[in-house]
Each structure stands twice: as C-alpha cells, then as structure tokens.
Amino acid sequence: MLSRVADSLYWINRYLERAENIARFLEVSEAMALDCPPGSAEPWLPLVEATGDRGSFDKSYPAATPRDVLHFLLLNRKNPNGIVSCIALARENSRQIRDVITTEMWEQINDLHWSLQDGEAIWSEPVQEQLRIIRKGCQIFYGITDATLSRDLSWLFSQLGRLIERADKTSRILDVKYFLLLPRPEDVGGVLDELQWITLLRSVGAYQMYRQSMQQAINPRSVARFLLLDPIFPRSVRFCLQGISDTLQQIQTQPVQGPPDDLDCLRGQLLARWSYVRIDSLIESGLHEAIDQLQRDLNRLHVLIQHRYFTSADHRSNQAEHACALESFTA
Numbered sequence: 001m002l003s004r005v006a007d008s009l010y011w012i013n014r015y016l017e018r019a020e021n022i023a024r025f026l027e028v029s030e031a032m033a034l035d036c037p038p039g040s041a042e043p044w045l046p047l048v049e050a051t052g053d054r055g056s057f058d059k060s061y062p063a064a065t066p067r068d069v070l071h072f073l074l075l076n077r078k079n080p081n082g083i084v085s086c087i088a089l090a091r092e093n094s095r096q097i098r099d100v101i102t103t104e105m106w107e108q109i110n111d112l113h114w115s116l117q118d119g120e121a122i123w124s125e126p127v128q129e130q131l132r133i134i135r136k137g138c139q140i141f142y143g144i145t146d147a148t149l150s151r152d153l154s155w156l157f158s159q160l161g162r163l164i165e166r167a168d169k170t171s172r173i174l175d176v177k178y179f180l181l182l183p184r185p186e187d188v189g190g191v192l193d194e195l196q197w198i199t200l201l202r203s204v205g206a207y208q209m210y211r212q213s214m215q216q217a218i219n220p221r222s223v224a225r226f227l228l229l230d231p232i233f234p235r236s237v238r239f240c241l242q243g244i245s246d247t248l249q250q251i252q253t254q255p256v257q258g259p260p261d262d263l264d265c266l267r268g269q270l271l272a273r274w275s276y277v278r279i280d281s282l283i284e285s286g287l288h289e290a291i292d293q294l295q296r297d298l299n300r301l302h303v304l305i306q307h308r309y310f311t312s313a314d315h316r317s318n319q320a321e322h323a324c325a326l327e328s329f330t331a
C-alpha cells in the first residue's frame with residue numbers, strides 16, 4: 001500500500017474518533033450544566049484541559065464562559081482539534097483516496113461535512129441535538145466501514161488510527177477527573193462527587209457496561225479500573241492496546257529478522273504493562289503520572305508508526321499538517 005494512502009486512512013479514523021469523543025464530552029457536559037449554577041464553567045473548562053488546548057483557548061476566550069468552550073470545541077475552524085475542523089480534515093483525506101474507500105463511506109463523510117456548514121439546518125436545533133447528530137454521523141461511518149471495507153491493509157490502518165485515538169481520549173478524560181476535579185476531602189463520596197463520576201462514565205459511553213460489569217456503588221477506584229484495565233469493554237485503554245498490538249502484527253507481513261525494532265518493543269511493552277498491572281498499584285504510585293506516561297507512549301507510538309509506514313517525499317506537507325494537530329492535542 002502507498003504510504004500516502006495508509007496515512008490518509010489512519011487520519012480519517014483518528015479525526016472522526018476525535019470528533020465523536022469531543023461531541024460525547026460536550027453532550028454530557030451540556031446535560032450536567034443543568035444541575036450547576038447558571039453560567040458556571042465547572043462542567044466545561046475540564047474539557048479544554050482534556051484536549052490539551054487550554055493555552056490557545058485562554059488567548060482567544062479570556063472570559064472563559066460555557067458558550068466560549070462550546071464554540072471553541074465545536075465551531076471554531078481555527079482550532080484544529082474542534083469538531084467541525086476534524087470532520088473537514090477527515091473529509092479532505094477521504095476525497096484524496098476515493099478510489100480506495102467504498103462509495104458508501106465517501107457519501108457518509110461527505111454528507112456529514114456539508115451538513116455542518118454555516119446556515120445548515122443542524123444549527124437551528126438545540127445544542128444537545130446538534131451534538132447527537134454529529135455523534136451519530138461518526139458512528140454511522142464506523143458501521144459503514146465495518147460493513148463494506150475488505151479486511152485488508154486499508155481496514156487495518158483504519159482500525160489503527162481509531163484505536164490509538166480512542167485510548168488517548170479515554171485516558172485524558174479520566175485524568176481530568178482524577179487530577180483536576182478532585183473534590184475537597186469532605187466532598188469525596190458525596191452527591192456531587194458521584195455525579196461527576198457518572199458523568200465521566202457517560203462521556204465515554206461506559207455507564208451501562210460499568211453497571212453490568214461491576215454491580216456495585218460507583219467509586220473512583222472501580223471506575224478507573226474499568227476504563228483503564230477492562231479487557232472486553234471496547235473503549236477501555238487495555239482493550240484498545242490489545243487491538244493496536246494485534247493490528248500492528250497483522251500489518252507487518254514480513255517476519256522480523258533479528259531483534260525487534262523500537263516500534264515492536266514499544267507495542268509489546270505497552271500491552272504487557274497495562275495487561276498485568278493492578279489498579280491499586282497505579283493509584284498508589286500516582287494515577288496521573290501513569291496516565292501522563294501512557295499519553296507520551298501513545299504519542300511516541302504514533303511517531304514510530306509514521307516513520308515506518310507513512311514517511312515519503314510525496315506527502316511531507318500533508319504529514320506536517322497532521323503532526324501539528326497531533327502535537328497540539330497531546331501537549
């Protein structure tokens with residue numbers, strides 16, 4: 001497969017997964033805001049922290065109101081990690097490889113992109129409905145991809161981008177709650193604390209599966225264990241890392257001669273580290289530090305994948321654009 005095609009497939013899915021996750025975060029925060037004082041930024045500013053764009057946001061929106069956060073993460077086309085920007089970038093990558101993806105995939109992403117232009121009907125809907133339409137549009141694309149794309153290298157690079165992005169987002173939103181939203185000692189276990197943990201689970205689509213799996217009261221330890229270490233929940237870090245490892249092994253068609261290279265080492269080390277660690281050990285040694293290291297490892301994994309599979313002279317400018325967006329998001 002041409003490196004530019006693999007690069008585009010990888011980024012189509014990263015951008016759409018990013019857009020869907022941000023839509024989820026905003027959708028849940030919009031609902032949570034109903035239980036907070038009018039104008040409170042409590043459910044909103046952590047989302048900017050989770051995207052790694054707080055510096056850029058503060059420069060553009062010094063008032064930092066809830067509407068500012070919503071505009072920055074949804075509509076601001078100067079924000080490369082905003083929803084509208086991500087979908088536009090995914091659509092542009094799809095346009096460049098229309099002969100590789102299926103017609104149904106192209107039609108879905110093209111329709112979603114044009115439905116978000118200024119003056120379209122979606123913007124006359126309530127915010128919750130806007131976000132639901134966007135989230136559903138991304139999910140429909142995943143379903144179409146699963147139903148129509150052959151399980152060849154195109155599929156594998158698509159899965160790789162989606163899984164790396166998903167692992168990063170799950171870890172980021174958990175880190176925000178643990179590191180930035182820790183309540184006062186007297187509030188731990190209180191109504192507001194429990195509401196925030198429920199909100200966290202819902203923002204990653206994990207609330208129902210958590211309830212079925214744990215069958216106990218919500219507490220920080222069990223939520224962290226479920227989102228980080230559960231082997232069968234498709235948005236947990238552990239599940240994503242298993243998928244990343246399996247996908248990379250399938251992409252590598254030639255057996256490795258000699259010792260494994262940096263990409264193979266990191267792939268194996270990441271999977272082993274997060275497969276055989278206990279949540280008690282992570283919390284005792286510092287959950288924020290562990291998640292921070294995971295995000296650095298995912299960023300390094302991306303760089304190694306890029307160097308092995310995507311780097312070529314004919315698309316360096318396109319690659320630089322993607323790297324810029326990723327650096328902003330993983331800072």
